[in-house]
Amino acid sequence: MSGLHDLVGRSNVVVCCGSGGVGKTTGAAALGLDVARCGRRVVVVTIDPARRLADALGLPDGLTGEPQRVPVETGDGELWAMMLDAPAMFERVVRGHATDDEQAERIVTNRFYRNMATALSGTQEYMASEALHELHADDRFDLVVVDTPPSRNAIEFLEAPSVLTRFLDHKVFKLMMMPTRTGLKIFSAATQPLLNAIGRVVGSDVLGDAVAFFQAFAGMEAGFRQRADEVAELLRADDTTFVVVTSPRHDALVEAAWFGHELVERGFGVGAIVVNRLHPTFGDGTPADAHDKAATARDRDDLDLAAMWTNLGELRELAARERSEVDQLLATADTPVVEVPLLPDDVHDLESLDHLAQYLFPARRNESEPEGNG
């Protein structure tokens, strides 16, 4: 189990992924807090505007698109947090690659661009990967922890860096990039039918906006392509660790098992599959033991005690069902499985983040207990 702790300690990038509602954001924060307490400078990037998390971290004004120092005691380490602002990030990327302000302005004010920045599937994932690249290059931080968007398919994040280049490689784009001075009219005989066809469906203004966008883009493709390659390389680097987070729900486990396997197959480094929010078992007994004791107590007319035993039986049944799902679905996982129990309260303060961190990194918990065997 100390594997994950060491791995994260050595990493420069940790990517938390998994389906929605499994506790990725909280897990990323707990992990970041723990590493900061080990003396490193950590920045956690979250995707959702998780207000409770901001409150828990002591940032009453919420997370913003810029890293903010989290006011917690971390010794020599530092914890920073920010929230991804995808449209703002997109604009920054465009401005970064543009040859001059005029080119950048033409792009960011284009209606096609604005629609793309908000509606193109994969844009959020793409911008998360850009943020990762930017923060990794930032001298202020030793470790970047990124919480990926809840994707329809988690693989989208891995392909995100190439969203725009795939777009640029598309033949429609190539047609639209062809030099022209007066808009559509002078497209060659070969390209015109296709563009006309598209124009008839989406309307000529839409096509006009798209053409204007792609033409404004001329000269920037090389920069975007290079960046996509750099991000792809960073995601595969030895000091990048993926952590797959799941809940004990059947469908989430199926997806986590598949995703963990897929990551390994594709050559990414997976540190662990974290099963979050498992019901605790309360001792070694079985549900039947507890129900037997409930029956005995009922026979003695001790109804309160019987209710307590029945409750224990019910919780053990829940835990046993989750256990069998986890064992069945993660039995063949090629990566370590770390289990985090469901806490009596929802995570909403530093204390509960710490609690979570102790389960994520049992090695560290044991280090502080001399008798520990971790």
Place this chain on the structure above:
Amino acid sequence: MTGSTPLQRLTTSRLVIVAGKGGVGKTTVTAVLARAAADAGQRVLVVELDGKPTLDGWLPDLAADDRVRHLSAGAALEEYLLDHGFRRIAKRLAKSGVIEVIGTAAPGIDNLVVLGKIKQLERSGDWDLVVVDGPAAGHAITFLTTPAGLRDAVTGGPVGEQADDVLELLADAARCSIVLVTLPETTPVNELIETADAIRERVGATLGPVVVNQIDPGPEPPDPETVDVGRLRAQVDDARAAAAFRRSRLAVQRLELDRVHAAFDDVVTLTRRPVAALGADDVAELAASFGHHDPPDDERAHDDRAPLDRNADS
């Protein structure tokens, strides 16, 4: 709302789009609502957008009768082109993947054509109820705001008309409502409230009742501090810890249910099923609860809590 069943309150419009963040049970609510309506004799169509086969297994009879449809943007766009006199274009574009080509020129059109197809199903008159299992996770708001975004980018043309039609549908409370799903936990309830604001402000659609899924039905165990366990104390440590744990989780549930009730007029609950993975019979069981009349309003709040507050009241 006295006298009406959850099913009646959830189906005040012909089209119901079920939405919510990932992991809250959107697909479960879609299936339960469709089951309840079908069992009440309605002609129900279920529309699924993620290509996942879960609903076919949960609603086997509807699936066998082609009443569980999986919509993809590519197929919807191709059909749209064929229906609107773009047969030759569709053929020419098909070679390069219609949706990809058109989507490159007009990002977001994939969402629009899917909503357009849903509108067509709603209009067809073939169905009393069309239930849509909305897109996963955070995509719901993007999905629903795309027509407005495209409407700004497009004037006239088939896409503009389609966007107009879809916006009209979304804004018409008699035709369309959005049912949001959440869990009785802190983060899902925060997200519910944020999503509801976004739908009211940015989509302009009508919200149906909120469904709180996975309710722990109790009963709440007694407070271990007040139970006299006498000489047995050491042997009941596990039971005492379990009781304290359950009581704490139920307190979270009560608190979060209160927040949902404070923010929304109409709230429907679904009980957690004691299984690891739901099956068709669990869906049927849950659907039965949608058909039952709720107790009158003044009793309902109490009834939600009765099993939980047993000790607090005494």
